[in-house]
Amino acid sequence: MVKTYNTRTVSTMDEETRNKIIEAGIPIELYDQGYTTLGPVNKSSITKFANIITEVTMNKFPLFPSKFSEMIVDICNGKSKQDFREIIDGKPGSGKSYSALYGAARYAIEAADKFGQNPKDFFSLDNCALLQDTEGVTSLLDGLDKFQAVVIDDAGVSAGHKDFSSKSNKNLDAIMATCRTKRWYVIFTAPMNKHLDLTIRELMYCRGKIYKSCHDEGFNIVQQQGISWQKSNNKWIEINPHYVYDEQRVEMYAYFTPDILDPYKNIIAQYDKVRDAAADSLIHDKAMEEKERKNPTDKREEKFKTILETHRQIVYNMTHDSAGKWLERKSIGKRGGNSYSVNEIMSETGMNDRQVNKIIAVLKAAEKAGAQK
Numbered sequence: 001m002v003k004t005y006n007t008r009t010v011s012t013m014d015e016e017t018r019n020k021i022i023e024a025g026i027p028i029e030l031y032d033q034g035y036t037t038l039g040p041v042n043k044s045s046i047t048k049f050a051n052i053i054t055e056v057t058m059n060k061f062p063l064f065p066s067k068f069s070e071m072i073v074d075i076c077n078g079k080s081k082q083d084f085r086e087i088i089d090g091k092p093g094s095g096k097s098y099s100a101l102y103g104a105a106r107y108a109i110e111a112a113d114k115f116g117q118n119p120k121d122f123f124s125l126d127n128c129a130l131l132q133d134t135e136g137v138t139s140l141l142d143g144l145d146k147f148q149a150v151v152i153d154d155a156g157v158s159a160g161h162k163d164f165s166s167k168s169n170k171n172l173d174a175i176m177a178t179c180r181t182k183r184w185y186v187i188f189t190a191p192m193n194k195h196l197d198l199t200i201r202e203l204m205y206c207r208g209k210i211y212k213s214c215h216d217e218g219f220n221i222v223q224q225q226g227i228s229w230q231k232s233n234n235k236w237i238e239i240n241p242h243y244v245y246d247e248q249r250v251e252m253y254a255y256f257t258p259d260i261l262d263p264y265k266n267i268i269a270q271y272d273k274v275r276d277a278a279a280d281s282l283i284h285d286k287a288m289e290e291k292e293r294k295n296p297t298d299k300r301e302e303k304f305k306t307i308l309e310t311h312r313q314i315v316y317n318m319t320h321d322s323a324g325k326w327l328e329r330k331s332i333g334k335r336g337g338n339s340y341s342v343n344e345i346m347s348e349t350g351m352n353d354r355q356v357n358k359i360i361a362v363l364k365a366a367e368k369a370g371a372q373k
Helices: 015-023 043-058 067-077 096-115 134-143 167-182 267-294 297-319 342-349 353-372
Strands: 084-089 128-130 149-153 185-190 206-214 219-226 228-232 235-239 243-245 248-250 252-256
Touching: 043 206, 043 219, 043 252, 067 084, 067 096, 067 243, 084 096, 096 149, 096 185, 096 206, 096 219, 096 252, 096 267, 128 134, 128 267, 134 167, 149 167, 219 243, 297 342, 297 353, 342 353
Parallel strands: 084 185, 084 206, 128 149, 149 185
Antiparallel strands: 206 219, 219 252, 228 235, 243 248
């Protein structure tokens, strides 16, 4: 079967290309099976794997099959009605977003190939958002169909157990409630897996760790492990089994730059612009929120204008006699007489004493200004 939408990803190839791959020292079983054996995971095997992938990218050879992506397509589009949630972690600059975009794009290509559709039916930049960007998350929840790949960036920075009522945690709850029903493949990124609260990690199915960054060569080496829980000594312990394909355990995966995939040319540059714009908007909103928190004058003044418009005449009537002259303010212990009571005005209008006294001050200032004219 030849891949329709990505000419660099094929499961069959011409004899000339096959021979060039073998001559370059690339194990041909990588193309025949989707994986190869390099021995125990150590510095030597990682270096050997990096050299193999470098040959693929430098010679622009076809990309080999992705067993991991094929597995996720089967899970999200199968009869069991499941979704798939993954957290990718790594140091700042290691390529978490880069790898998340590749994972989502590769899923989209595999899904499109399986169902005879366009990859962008399953993933595009519209499927990406920062977790703290409520508008972006809302757009995802409202606008995306079933079986989509979704990228939620910087989840570990903004989601945690310290404030369950925070904007980010509310957004996370909404995503978690939606992705199962819509059967999405959701990829979260975080500087460290443990930056996510335990209750959040328990909702993930997979952990991808940036094992080695090779950006100059156009790929990352990622370790993919499942997330499961088992009880030991009356405590639930997280375990991370490797994925098994055809009875072969695979520990390391090559994640290429998504720009290498035909339907997603220049997606990195486009994504950076979208993410920067979203981040700038969030910074602006945060600055305005902080400004308002420290100096909420504008909101208070706006509220008082409404109160003044509603109660000004009532307060005037209760503080003036029929000739429009001010009554004496009733003092404690004084009864009767031609006077007004702040407590009576509060009871009549529902305002507090500060609001009543402020309106009285406005009335006096207006009358004084009129007298000076």
